[in-house]
Amino acid sequence: MTSRARGTWGHARAVALFRAAPAFGQAPSVVATRPASTVPTAGYDLDFTLPTQSKSGCLVCHGDPDLVRLKAGKITSYHVPADQYGSSVHGSQQCVACHLDFAYKLPHDTDAAWQLTAKTACRNCHDEQFIAFGKGVHQRAVDATGTRASIEAAKPLCGDCHGSHGIQKLTDSKPGQAAMHASGWQVCGRCHQDYWDSYDDYYHGAAYKRGAEDAPACWDCHGWHDIRPSKERGSRVSEANLVETCGQEGCHKRSTVDEEFASYAYAIHNKRALKRENPVYQAIRSLFRFIWKD
Amino acid sequence: MAILLTKVNVWLDVIFTGLWLVVVVGLIGHFLLSIPTGRFRKKWILKEWPKHDWAPPALPKFMHFQHLAMMGLLGFSGMYIRFPFFDGGRTAMRYVHYVAMVIVGLNYFWRLWYAFFSKERDYKEFAIGKKDLQTVLGVGAYYAYLSNSKPHVAKYNVFQKGTYDLFALLMLVQGFTGLSLLTQPILFGLSPREVLLGWLPGSVAMAGAWARIVHYSVNWLFIILVTVHMYLAVAEDLPCSLDFFGLKKLEVDPDAFHHHDEHESAPAGLAAAHAEGD
Numbered sequence: 001m002t003s004r005a006r007g008t009w010g011h012a013r014a015v016a017l018f019r020a021a022p023a024f025g026q027a028p029s030v031v032a033t034r035p036a037s038t039v040p041t042a043g044y045d046l047d048f049t050l051p052t053q054s055k056s057g058c059l060v061c062h063g064d065p066d067l068v069r070l071k072a073g074k075i076t077s078y079h080v081p082a083d084q085y086g087s088s089v090h091g092s093q094q095c096v097a098c099h100l101d102f103a104y105k106l107p108h109d110t111d112a113a114w115q116l117t118a119k120t121a122c123r124n125c126h127d128e129q130f131i132a133f134g135k136g137v138h139q140r141a142v143d144a145t146g147t148r149a150s151i152e153a154a155k156p157l158c159g160d161c162h163g164s165h166g167i168q169k170l171t172d173s174k175p176g177q178a179a180m181h182a183s184g185w186q187v188c189g190r191c192h193q194d195y196w197d198s199y200d201d202y203y204h205g206a207a208y209k210r211g212a213e214d215a216p217a218c219w220d221c222h223g224w225h226d227i228r229p230s231k232e233r234g235s236r237v238s239e240a241n242l243v244e245t246c247g248q249e250g251c252h253k254r255s256t257v258d259e260e261f262a263s264y265a266y267a268i269h270n271k272r273a274l275k276r277e278n279p280v281y282q283a284i285r286s287l288f289r290f291i292w293k294d
Numbered sequence: 295m296a297i298l299l300t301k302v303n304v305w306l307d308v309i310f311t312g313l314w315l316v317v318v319v320g321l322i323g324h325f326l327l328s329i330p331t332g333r334f335r336k337k338w339i340l341k342e343w344p345k346h347d348w349a350p351p352a353l354p355k356f357m358h359f360q361h362l363a364m365m366g367l368l369g370f371s372g373m374y375i376r377f378p379f380f381d382g383g384r385t386a387m388r389y390v391h392y393v394a395m396v397i398v399g400l401n402y403f404w405r406l407w408y409a410f411f412s413k414e415r416d417y418k419e420f421a422i423g424k425k426d427l428q429t430v431l432g433v434g435a436y437y438a439y440l441s442n443s444k445p446h447v448a449k450y451n452v453f454q455k456g457t458y459d460l461f462a463l464l465m466l467v468q469g470f471t472g473l474s475l476l477t478q479p480i481l482f483g484l485s486p487r488e489v490l491l492g493w494l495p496g497s498v499a500m501a502g503a504w505a506r507i508v509h510y511s512v513n514w515l516f517i518i519l520v521t522v523h524m525y526l527a528v529a530e531d532l533p534c535s536l537d538f539f540g541l542k543k544l545e546v547d548p549d550a551f552h553h554h555d556e557h558e559s560a561p562a563g564l565a566a567a568h569a570e571g572d
Contacts, residue, residue: 202377258499
């Protein structure tokens, strides 16, 4: 099915991924710092064309940890940690390389498309990944309406999974790869909570959640940009492709794996359920509950 | 089949954990029963522990301690590999498992050499003969508090011999199944798993999965047997246990068993551990 190997980071995947950092996720984030003024700020005069590393331009304001605004009843931070961005793989890029719709006025983000633009700006450089993303289940149907529209709108954009200002280099970067590997909850789990919870078998899920470097992250089995629903034949975890997926380089040796073995994958998200269904386990649990209550 | 494999894994967790808890509760009950039967008073208050006519030699004690430490590490690291109970330990625990495996393996062969080829060879102490088999009911009755005397025909009673012999056998099984879990191509491009299990029908990975099940089950047998062994070592003969770990020298009485008719048939030179009560 695929020759992409866990642990080998092709250039295609190399630069668009992120570090699991506190600032991960959608920016701006919500913080509780201090009450913000509700008085609109007047226009200002700054040169936004300057490179960001010099802490001039955008970072004159956004480098300030106290840059907050009252938005929708919440204090919202607009701080961009300069050192974090500077050490990211995009640290040499100017802010407007991703914030394409930046305007010389305040506030910049009144336009609803602000985040959408920023979170999909990746496609301007990472076209291969964006094309693959278009084939996957997370691609939004742009012409959806009604209930479907809200479902489509909930689908993640590049930045929702990869983060924003702290994206780390992966190619030839063990720290970057390790951080990426450890970010299963931030990338997938926070949306797919039930699958995250059930990912609890002995040598895959339980080990992964305890930081095992060689235990697979979600995407090592399910794939990434062109990820398909598991019930579809094209999915890496569909029955038809399990042997290839389990036997990929860095996992089980391909020549030793057959369909019978690969069907053990059932346990990966079902061990908890199997345990709960086990009559002896139920009996012991009931006994302990009985003793504990009395 | 693989779903069966999955269910078997869950069943093993449940059954062995439950069984171990039953054993622990049973041993606590057994110890409590020693109070009304008078054994507690005799041993722990009047200090009437079993007599010995020969102290355990230093080398077997050293090997026993080394074996104990390594088996403890193997059990701990093995359980961690299956049930990771703290963060970031898988790689470290695997190395601990490998190192302990090598030491316990070397120790195993050293003990075999000692038992069969050394000057002090003691393999006969572990052999179960007709006389031992005749004592099964009597020894069982003693442990079950149905009798106050324990038949004594050798250094170890028939249950001890059976358990120690079973240990040696299970260690072989554990060594074979443990090596067959190694999937690194370290043997001319082949892994120990492929070499050891490649001849079986079906996929090697599937055979490895079943080998892991056996390995895990035997691990639990060790845990249960060692739990009973530790309890009996302390409850039945604390002074000997203390001597085994170098904490207190065992008092030796060379004529310990010449005053008791039932020990007359004990082989000369054996460190006969005698359960008092007769």
